[in-house]
Amino acid sequence: MTPDPKTAPRLIVFSDLDGTLLCHDSYSWMQALPALKLMKTLGLPLVLASSKTAAEIAPLRADMGFLDCPAIVENGAGLLPAGQEAPVQGDAHEAILACLDRLPQDLRAPFRGFSDWSVEEVAARTGLALPEARLAVQRQFSEPGLWSGTEKMRLAFEAALAEGGIVARQGGRFLTLSFGATKADRMAEIAAGIAPRAVTMALGDAPNDVEMIEAADFGVIVRNLHGPGIAELPGEAEGRITRTAAQGPEGWNRAVLARISEQYEQRG
Incomplete structure (x- = not known):
């Protein structure tokens, strides 16, 4: 999306999926429909930012009606361009698996990833x-x-991976290994391309969302009783970062509607 500066969106919403815009149990986003419809009416971009793959996010993005927006995939390790389906396979994932295979068995064995499991698992x-x-x-x-x-072994595991340039980040469900780009890195890149002067809002529920929440003009920690949660952040004291009372898409919906209302009341 590269709108004319005169019609550029006033607000860009960056959102995690699992436990945030998607219900932890059902993966439904229907409770967020009022806010999503209002965003479409106002022409506000929704940039999905998740640990999910491009193959997972592409149909979700289309169903929500935001195919014209880019998406942040695999915790910031990659991007799904606006209007495009999942890109072809790259070599980053294979490099991560090769690094895992080189680890001593006592460090490798406690980590079991998607590539170690069957589709059924x-x-x-x-x-x-x-x-x-x-x-x-x-x-x-x-x-x-x-x-x-x-925990001691995990620190050794992460240190060994770091020697190969791989970082480990804890999400709401899984420990994810990548070559280090974060959701916040991608957020800055995307916002600059869409509308540099727009206000940014970021919503998430897990530790891997912290940088994105802190980097946004307004951050929202969405309540999720099923994950590790997020410790108190400095921006909460000044009101720049808030927490939802409701969980998942219900909390997401209320927070986004409130931000849109305030944003448009301030600027008329």
């Missing part, structure tokens, strides 16, 4: 139906998984 661990699970295993830039070892 991914479906069982994520709660996704089999068709969606098949999209989730189409990794291009990162490898999510579960850690079963001690």
Whole structure:
């Protein structure tokens, strides 16, 4: 999206999916429909920012009606351009798996990722139906998984991966390995391309959303009782970062409607 500066959007919304815009249990976003419809009416971009793959996000983005907006995929490790379906397979994911295979067995064994599981196992661990699970295993830039070892071993695991340029980030469900770009990095890049003067809003529920929430003009921590949560952030004291009382898409809907109302009241 590259609108004329005279008609550029006043607000750009960046949003995590699981536990934020999507219900943790049902993966539904229907409770956020009022805010999504208003955004479409006002021409406000919605940039989905998730640990999900491009193959997963492309149909969600289309169903929500924001195909003309770019999306941040695999925790910021990659981008899904506006209007495009999932890109072809790259070599970043294979490089991550190769680095994992080089680790000592005592560090490698406690981490089990999507590539270690069958599609049926991914479906069982994520709660996704089999068709969606098949999209989730189409990794291009990162490898999510579960850690079963001690905290001390996990620190050693992450240090060993760092030697290969790989970072580990904890999301609401999984520990995700990638080559380091974050949602916040992509947010700045996308906002500059859409409307540099627009106000940015970022919503998320998990530690891997913190940089994006802190980097936005207005951040929202969406309540999610199922994940690790987010500790208090500095921006909360000044009111720049808020928390929702309601969980998931219900909380998302209220927060976005409130921000749109305030944004348009301020500027008329």
